[in-house]
Amino acid sequence: MVIVWSMSGVLENQLRRMDGKIVGEGFHPKAGQPHAEVFALRDAGDLAANATAFVSLEPCNHYGRTPPCTEALIKAKVKKVVVGMVDPNPIVASTGVSRLRDAGIEVITGVEEELCRKLNEAYIHQMLTGKPFVTLRYSLSVDGDLLDQLGAEVMESGGYYSQLLQEYDAVVVSSFSLSTKYFLSSKEPGAKQPLQIVLAKSSGSLQLPTVSNDTSSRTIIFSNKEITLELEASQKGIETIVLDRMNLAAILEHCKHQGLCSVMLDLRGNTADFAEILQEGFEQNLFQKIIVEVLPILGASNKDPLKYMQQNRRLRNLTSRTLGESILLEGYF
Ligand SMILES: [Zn+2]
The missing domain is CATH 3.40.430.10 (Dihydrofolate Reductase, subunit A)
Known part of the structure; x- marks a missing residue:
């Protein structure tokens, strides 16, 4: 059994490899509300026992605005936790992982880390710069x-x-x-x-x-x-x-x-x-x-010689390709 949260699209390959079934999902709605783990565990109910939990970010291990997620995972008797990235927050950094390990839960870190860093880019920036x-x-x-x-x-x-x-x-x-x-x-x-x-x-x-x-x-x-x-x-x-x-x-x-x-x-x-x-x-x-x-539109550019183009005319079949560092657009009049 598998629990997934905050990982939409990220761990599909992992799931397929495990031949797993999703028993619960959750995301963190906003500051002050419970974290994703709490929602996923609620969603999974009794099926969380012996499940593997996938988290994009290391579970928190401190009493902030909400109780620590590590305790919720331990209480739900999750068997294994796969962590996308360790939390850059110095209060959490690695203590979530060690708390889970101390409780006998198997923990793997750095899985699909690059994708998880992108998912958490706003949180990481805010944590590091304030x-x-x-x-x-x-x-x-x-x-x-x-x-x-x-x-x-x-x-x-x-x-x-x-x-x-x-x-x-x-x-x-x-x-x-x-x-x-x-x-x-x-x-x-x-x-x-x-x-x-x-x-x-x-x-x-x-x-x-x-x-x-x-x-x-x-x-x-x-x-x-x-x-x-x-x-x-x-x-x-x-x-x-x-x-x-x-x-x-x-x-x-x-x-x-x-x-x-x-x-x-x-x-x-x-x-x-x-x-x-x-x-x-x-x-x-x-x-x-x-x-x-x-957009597939010719605007109202007033720069020579583009000003001769028809304004607000729509283009057909606009497509794009990435070429090295550039993006190439092609469309038809
Ligand atoms: Zn948490």
Whole structure:
């Protein structure tokens, strides 16, 4: 018998080799809630006894906001634990593994370690630097124009954008999302929804959406002093924070205090809202990753000689290949 958690897609080969059956799965929904191990053990029930547990990260061995997972594994009488990577957190580092071994459980470490490091990249970064892991995302036309659009179906379940919303603890968007009454939500089954952080920089007034946000995702508006929000934000269940000037450090500090360790900046809509934040982010090295979606569209590039291309024309059969360090796109008019 096998228990798996937080390992989607990672250990399929291992499972096949063992001819195992999954008896329980779990993931860590958010800070303050029980860790993945607890959910997987709950899911497995009595079948956890004598099972092998696969974990992407070394089980914790200290009383933090939740009791240690090592004790839960021992209590459930798990026989063997396969650990993707040892926890970089100095409080945990290797004590989880030794606690399990002391209790007579067989432990193997470093299995599919590279993949597990990628799965845990935000946690590792946050643990080593004390700052949230920040990713920039944007969409481009084939001729290199920034687009507001997303690709067809990327917001649907299984689409990359829906998966990003599940993966990231917070998503930073422009004030455009308010005027369009548009709240982001992941369509993955049982997904935890990210905190939606709205930047409202432009002066003047900003009308809040007349539909109230659903309760599964929270929204905070960061604004500068010049803006007045029509309708009381608090009445909509929306928190507002006024800054002297828009700055990323303040936003990341807020995320950190909320126990959020990954943040995605989604560059769409009123991109002027992002200006200072992008400048600051690059100057202070606050960005860790970039995700770019190229759509099968010719934009409105004004650079010679691309300006002669037809604007907003769609391309057919756009495909990509990785060539060494480059990506080659091919499409048809
Ligand atoms: Zn734990």
